[in-house]
Amino acid sequence: MSVTAMSPGSTAQHEAAERRLAARTLLACPVLTSHRQPDELALVRRHSAALRSTFAKLLSYHLVVETSFARLVKTPPSGDSPLRPVQRGDSPPFTPQTYALFSLACASLLTPGTGEWLLISSLVEQVRADAVSAGVALRDTPSENRRLVQAVGLLIDWGVLTETDGSLSAWSERREEGVLQIHRPLLPHVLPRPLRDVASLADLAARLPSGAAEPRRSLRRRLVENPLVKREDLPEDERDVLSRERSELTRLLEEHFGLTLEVRAEGALAYDTEGTLSDVAYPGPGxxxxxxxxxxxxxxxxxxxxxxxxxxxxxxxxxxxxxxxxxxxxxxxxxxxxxxxxxxxxxxxxxxxxxxxxxxxxxxxxxxxxxxxxxxxxxxxxxxxxxxxxxxxxxxxxxxxxxxxxxxxxxxxxxxxxxxxxxxxx
Missing domain, CATH: 1.10.10 (Arc Repressor Mutant, subunit A)
Structure with missing residues (x-):
């Protein structure tokens, strides 16, 4: 049986296509684990060096790749970006309190002495105790308990926690006990900054990286992350980049992320012809x-x-x-x-x-x-x-x-x- 060797040109094209697919996967799902997305993680690991360079140079994003996980840490969006809170399925969007509870859950899991497994009730008790210390209101009411379940549920969705015996939904509905396994290597990378030396939630917010950057990177971030960039919302330096460097911008977005740049008098957008990158389907069902x-x-x-x-x-x-x-x-x-x-x-x-x-x-x-x-x-x-x-x-x-x-x-x-x-x- 004869084997036809792949030409250098086709090999380079194949490699570029794989890197683009890996970058798109990370943009859509910034946390990948070997347990939940083994094939996607394998692709990211294969091209980890090039992906780290691409995200850092083009978007000022930090990529962490380890044996069992990959975590893309994005720069916080600009203040004029549209609000898109986390939403799990049909549950209500995350509120500021839900985000606070999410941070507290991460801190609870990082408490010295916490093993690889813990009871759901133990995690809830620890979060409640930490909420009191941090000055976060958390009453034992159905609505606030649902927010707490949402926060812990996001950690399960991301693969930080795994339900090994029982489930979070069973605990939420009937208080049936369950056991969670902690993905210890990933846990410190869930939040954008380490929790050590953070005395309060306000202190944590103050330590977040600034979204400000040189205009080329900040414009690319807007186009990659937002469904539409309105011209009137662009600072003068970013409008200048859009006007003077449109051809280069078009090339970079298509080459690295598979996005097509579209510019009009009222604004610009980088849309996905495959329809798989966005987390919001519009138009769509429902x-x-x-x-x-x-x-x-x-x-x-x-x-x-x-x-x-x-x-x-x-x-x-x-x-x-x-x-x-x-x-x-x-x-x-x-x-x-x-x-x-x-x-x-x-x-x-x-x-x-x-x-x-x-x-x-x-x-x-x-x-x-x-x-x-x-x-x-x-x-x-x-x-x-x-x-x-x-x-x-x-x-x-x-x-x-x-x-x-x-x-x-x-x-x-x-x-x-x-x-x-x-x-x-x-």
């Missing part, structure tokens, strides 16, 4: 995502914006493009959608439109597609890229008669958001 898509479409239809209209005060660059809709109109339009799709949407949201509106607005803000003001909701021009595409989807009337939300084009389809606001031609 009542909140469908309602957000239909609401932005309805508000745009209602206002019929033109290229030269609808600028909203604010931002470092002065007035910025945006479609401002009063809250009364937002509630009215969303209420109409709830009535129309009451049989298709989740009953909890149909019964509570105010809750649905709150979660829809939070989703749009997390995607940088909207901004809440006292006077109403501001839609960014980029919502145009998600509007229905009549020639590729059934007509809106046909879909509504069928009781299904309209189709929409997603960033991965290659559709661009408009050069100068929401077009009426759609």
């Amino acid at each position: 009542t909140v995502r469908q309602a957000a898509l239909l609401l932005t479409d309805a508000l745009t239809d209602l206002a019929r914006p033109s290229a030269a209209s609808h600028h909203v005060p604010g931002g470092t660059a002065g007035d910025v493009p945006g479609l401002l809709t009063p809250w009364g109109t937002v509630s009215s339009e969303l209420g109409g959608l709830v009535s129309r799709y009451s049989k298709a949407w989740a009953g909890a949201y149909v019964a509570d439109p105010a809750r649905l509106q709150k979660e829809v607005v939070a989703l749009l803000e997390s995607m940088s597609l909207a901004r809440s003001l006292p006077g109403g909701l501001v839609l960014h021009p980029a919502v145009a890229r998600y509007r229905p595409e009549p020639h590729a989807q059934p007509t809106r009337a046909a879909r509504r008669l069928a009781g299904k939300p309209d189709g929409a084009r997603a960033p991965a389809s290659g559709a661009l958001f408009t050069d100068s606001f929401l077009r009426e031609a759609l």
Whole structure:
């Protein structure tokens, strides 16, 4: 049997593709363990030297790679980045208290004398005691117990803890005891800074690294981590980099992370043509995502914006493009959608439109597609890229008669958001 040798060129391409896949994996999942992601960790370990260099030079991220785990420590986002709190499944997003409890759980596991295994009840008792010492309010109520379970559950999700006998959910629901195994080598690297010499949570926050950096790195971080970067939010030095070095920026993002840079008058984004990198699916399934898509479409239809209209005060660059809709109109339009799709949407949201509106607005803000003001909701021009595409989807009337939300084009389809606001031609 003859074997065809791989050419040097194809070998280099294969290696580059593997490094890109490993980098994308770490961006999507900053903690990998041999127990939970053995194949992904093996790939990261193989290219660890190149990945450390790439993340440090391009994004100022620190990568730790050991035999049993890999941990990508990201620089904290800038203050104007959209809020995207941790959320485990259908549980509520992490609150400041949940993050505090998460830190306390890490500290409890690092307590001298703690072995490789411990009871769930023992960990909870230690967290409660440490909360008192740290001045963190933690009452024995159902809501605060759920936050504590969320915090410990994230450590399980990340592979820091493993349920070996019993489960956290059984303890939460019925107080059934369970045993946890600690991944001791990974534990000190979970938080971005060591806990030694930290006297309080405020002290820990003060020791976090600054997000400030030279403009090329900070701009790359924005594009890699955010679904949309609005031009008015960019400092002058980053806008200059975007203008002068767009070709090089495009090359670096595609070569190292498989992202396609798209720049328009109102902003820029680096989107993933494979649709696997983002942790937020939009458009996507579920009542909140469908309602957000239909609401932005309805508000745009209602206002019929033109290229030269609808600028909203604010931002470092002065007035910025945006479609401002009063809250009364937002509630009215969303209420109409709830009535129309009451049989298709989740009953909890149909019964509570105010809750649905709150979660829809939070989703749009997390995607940088909207901004809440006292006077109403501001839609960014980029919502145009998600509007229905009549020639590729059934007509809106046909879909509504069928009781299904309209189709929409997603960033991965290659559709661009408009050069100068929401077009009426759609």
